[in-house]
Amino acid sequence: MAITPSFDTVMERLKRQDLWQFPGGVHPPGQKSLSNTTAIARVQLPEVLYIPVRQHAGLEGSVCVEIGSQVLKGQPLTYSNAPYAVPIHAPTSGVITEIGEHTSAHPSGVPELTITMRPDGNDTWTELFPIHHYQHLDKNALIERICDAGIAGLGGAGFPTHIKTSSTKPVEFLIINGIECEPYISSDDRLMREHAWQIRQGVDVLNHLLSPKCIVIAVEDNKPEALKALNIACEDNQEIQVVSVPTVYPAGGEKQLIQVLTGREVPRKGLPNDIGCVMFNVGTCFAIADAIFSGKPLLERVVTLTGTALQKPQNVWALLGTPVSHLLSYAGYMPHNQNEQQVIMGGPMMGFSITSLDTPVVKITNCLLAPAKNELPSAADERACIRCGFCTDACPASLLPQQLYWYSKAKDHDKTQEYNLFDCIECGACAYVCPSEIPLVHYYRKAKAEIRNQRDENDKSEKAKQRFEARKARLLEEKRLREEKHRLAAEQRKQAMAKDGSAQDKIAAALARAKAKKAKTAAQTEAVEQPIDAPQKSAESSTVKDKQAKVAAAVARAKAKKAEQTTSAQSQPASEKLDKQAKVAAAVARAKAKKARKQAEAEQGVKQETDVIDPTATDETTAAPGKKAKVAAPVARAKAKKAAQKAAQSEPAEAENDAASVAEVNDKEPPKEKTAEQIKREKVAKAIAKAKAKAKQNKSGENAE
C-alpha cells in the first residue's frame, strides 16, 4: 500500500482543503436540480404498508406481533435477537393483516418475510422515552437505544449502525458522508439543507460514543446550500471540519471518500476502523438524533422521486413499507412517457429496476427514478470489446475491468480472482464509459455469484472428504491397535512361557478355574433360561429339579410342622427377639401348613379326577359320586391339562427358589429320617409341588398368602 498519511498530515491538508484523489471516476450528468428545488414533502398515509422484516445488511429480528394485532406508531414489530439483527417498527398505528412473503426491495424481487399492516389513519404514537442528557448515560445504553431504534446505514449499504458505534479500535476520523455522488438523487441534499442542526446533534452523539480525534463532514461541491447549512450548524465546534469535496462519481463510496479525505486505503480484507476511520451517512446521523433526543425509532426516510416520467419530481418523507406505487402516483407518474415501464430503486449508476410497483420502500431506499423516453439510453446489445481501456481509466479501485470481463465471460474464475474481482465495488463507472455498451458490472456480479456457489460446493465436498478420510484413518488405526494388542499379548505369553515353565500350569489352572466357574454359572442360568430356550432339555433336567423340589418341599413341610410344635411349646418363655422370630416363623409355617393342606386336598381332587378319566377305574367308583364325577370330569380334565402346562413352565423356577431355601435349611437341620419315610414323603412332596404350581397360578390365593 502507498504510504499511509499520518494524522497530522491529514489534518494539515484538510485545513488547507487540499484533498487527495482516488484514481478513475466518471462525471455523469447530475440531474439533481430535477428534484432538489422543493422542500421535503409529506405524503398522505398509504392504504397498506409492506414492512419487510429485514431491511438492512444483517440478520432479521424475531417477529413479536401476530396477525390481527393492533399496533401503535413506533411499536416494535420485531426484536433484535443477534448482534447483527436490527428491529423494525410500525411506521404508523394500525392492524397487522398479514405476516408472509412479499416482493422484496432487492434486484431479484425474490419474496421475503414481510409484515403487512393496514393503517387506521389515527397515527397514534406509542409511548416514547427521549434521553435528554445522553452524556450522563452509559455508552452501552446509548448503543442499545440506537439498535432498538432500528437504525442501519441509510446511505445505501444498510450496515447496522450500532455495530459501527461499538467499535473498540481507536477512531481518528469520524467521517460524515454527505457526498451523494449518484446522479439524480437529492435526498441527502435536502436533508442537509433543511435539518442540518439535527444532523449536528446526531454527530454530537457519535462524537460522544466514539471519541474521535477529528470529525469530518464531507459534502460534494455541487451542493453549496447544504454545505452552507452544515457550516452554520457546526460553527461553534472547531473540531468539526466541514469539507467540500470535488464532484466525481463515486466519491461517496466509503473507500473512495476515505481515500479522498485521508489519503488512506482500507486494507483489502479490512474495515475502515483498521485505518482509524468510521463513516456514517448524514441520514443516519439524523436518525440517531431522533432515536436519542425524541426516542423515536426509524420509521421513515427521505426518498427522492425523480425522472422526467414524473410530473412533480421531488423529495418526500416516506414511511418504511410504503409501496412504490403510492409514492409514484403522488409524484404524478406518467408511464406512457416511458419507452417501456421501468422504475429504478436507487440511482442510475447503482440502482436496480424493481420487478413490481408493490415493492416497499425500505431503510436503504434513497431514490425512485422513473426515466422518460430517451432520458437514459436503453440497453443496446453489447458490441465487441475494443480494448480501449476507458474502463481501466474510470475504475476507482484500479482494477482492469476489461481483463475481468474477458475472464468472467470465459468463466475462468481463477483468473478473475487473480485480477481481484472481489475488490470490485460495482460502482458501474466502467460500464458507464464502455463505448461497446458491455454490461460489465453484470458480468462481474455473475462471476462473483458463480465463484461463491463454487466455493460453497467445494466446502461441502471438502468436508465430506474430510469426514471420509477421518473415518478411514480411524478404522485403520483401530485395526492397527487391535493387531498390536494381539501381537503384544502373544509375545508376552511366549515370553512368560519361556521364562517359567510353571506358568503353563498356572495358565492351565486358571483356565480350568475359569471353566469351572463358567460351568457353574451356566448351570445356574440354565435353570432360568431353560423353559424359554430349550423345552426338550427341560424335560430332562426337570427330573433332577423335581427331585430337588421334592426334597425342598419335604423339608419345608417338616420345618412347618416343627415350627408349629415349637411355637406352641416355647412361645411363653422365649425372649422378645426369639418370640418375634418365632411368631413370624409360626405365621409362615402356619400359612405354609395351610397351603400344604389345601394342596393336599387339591391333590386328592386331581387324583380323583384322573381316576375318573381312567376308564378302567370307572366301574369301581360308579356307585355314589357317579353323576358328580361325570360333570366334574371334563372341567377337571381341562384344569389338569392347564395345570400341567403351567407346572411345566413354572415348576423349575419355583423349584430353584425352593432349592435355595432347602440349602439353607439343610445346613441347619439335615433331614434325619430320610430312609424311613422317604417314599411316603416323596409322594406327598410331589403332590405339594404340583399343588404349589397350581396355587401360583391362582393369584388371589397367593395374595392371601
Next chain:
Amino acid sequence: MKLSLASSPHQHVRRDTGAVMRLVCYAALPGILAQVVFFGWGVLVQLILAGITAVAAEAVILMLRKKPIKRTLQDYSAVLTGLLLAISIPPLAPWWIIVLGTCFAIIIVKQLYGGLGFNMFNPAMAAYVMLLISFPVQMTNWLPPQSLVENNASLLDAVWVVFTGYTVEGYSVAQLKVDIDGISMATPLDHVKTALMSGQTVAEATNVSFMYGTTGAGWVWVTLAYLFGGLALIQQRVITWHIPGSMIAAVALVSLLFYVVSPDNYASPYFHLINGSVIVGAFFIATDPVSASTTPRGRLVFGALIGFWIVIIRIFGNYPDAVAFAVVIMNMAVPLIDYYTQPRTYGHRA
C-alpha cells in the same frame, strides 16, 4: 403490469464505438487536408479506394461469418483502418496496392483473428508491412511537395495515375517525381539515409534545396496538422497522452543519444520527429486500442518501446522509415506488457 428490468448502471456515455472511430477519422482530417495541399490529390483517391474496399471486404467476410453486417459496419473500424492505410502509402501508388493492402488488413489481420477486438496486430500497419516487403518499388514512390515539382498533377491526373500509371498527359510517376531542377526526389528520410550511406554527413545531406527551404516545408506542415488532430483526440478523451507522449519522448531521447555521440553520422531529434510518420504513428496508429497495451503503465512502456525501435530501425535498418515495423513488433509484446504492468488495486499492498 410488466416492468422492464435492466442491470445497473442504467446510464451510459453516449459515445459508442462508432462514435469513437468517427472521432479519430475526423481528427485525421487536418492532416489529410495538408497532404492534399502539399502533395496533391492522390491521397484522396487512395482514401476513397481504401474506404470502399474496407467496407466491402468487411461486409463480405461478416456475411461469411454469419455476423450482423449493418450493426458491425456501424462501428466504423473498417473505415478507419482503410483511412490509416491510405494516408500511409505513397499517394500515387497503383490502385491494386491499396486494394490489396486493405483487403489484407480487414480480412486476414482483423477478421480471421476474430474480428474487431480480437486482432493481435494493428491491421493497417500489418498491411503496410506486407505491402512494403512485397512491393518495395511501388511503396517507396513518394512525391515531393507540389511546390517543388515541375509537373503538378490535377485530380483527374491523380485518378489516372492510380489506375493506369500515367497522367492524362502521359507522365509516369517517375516523371512526376522530378523536381524543377530535373532531379528525381525522395523523402527527406530516404534522402538522408542514402546520403549517409554514401559517406556524406548529416549536415551535407540536409543542405539540399528541397529539404527545408522557404517553400519546401510540406512535410513539416503535414506533421503539424496531424499533431493538431492528435492533440484534439487527447482533449476529446478519445486517447490518453500515455502512448503518444512516451513514444515521442522515446524517439527524441534515443535519437538525441546518437546525435550527441556523433552529430555528423546521426540526424537530430527534430529531424526524426518531424519526418516520416512518427507523429501520425504516435497519435493515430500506436493508439489503436485493440492492439495496444491497456494498462496505464503498460501504455507508457508500449509507446516508449515503439519509439525506441523506430530510431533503431531507421538508423540501422534498410528501410528509411520504421513506424509500421516498430508498431507490429510491439503488438506482439502487448500481452506480456499488460501482464506485468497491472495497476495496484485499491487496498492491496504493492
